[in-house]
Amino acid sequence: MLESLRLLGRNGSPSGACPALxxxxxxxxxxxxxxxxxVATVEIPHGLLGFAEHDRFIGAPLTDTGRGTFILKGEPVTDQETIAVLALEGNETAVVVPRCKRTYFGAAA
Structure with a gap:
């Protein structure tokens, strides 16, 4: 997985280091x-979703916490090489979720 990682954006921490997509x-x-x-659940700021490409979306249910963040569940990242490159802080974790192509069903009149 490591060779295919491409950072799309970061949002949420004062240092700007994470959360990340x-x-x-x-x-x-x-x-x-x-x-x-x-387990296998992360909290992310609403703004992180803005880094997904315009024709893609996160294919996992998002639960709004009511405080500017979403909770989502994914497959935990367990590859130690990837975890090392991500340099996760003690209060962070990483999950993998589907990257789905948006389907448009027409435009508003």
Whole structure:
């Protein structure tokens, strides 16, 4: 997975280091977010979604926390080489979610 990582953007921390959204292949996003109490679940700021390409979206349910963040569940990143490159802080984790192509069903009149 490491060779296919392409940073799309970062948003949320005062240092600007994370959370982060990566393209990790033609059909996969890797998302670095804040740890939650639930395994394989991360919390990300709303603004992070703005870094997805205009014709792609995160193919995982997002739950709005009501405080400017979403909770989402994905496949945990366990590859140690990828984790080392991401340089995760103690309050962060990374998950992989589908990178879906947006389908348009027509335009508003």
């Amino acid at each position: 990566y393209e990790a292949g033609p059909d996969v996003f890797l998302i670095v977010g804040w740890l939650t109490d639930t």
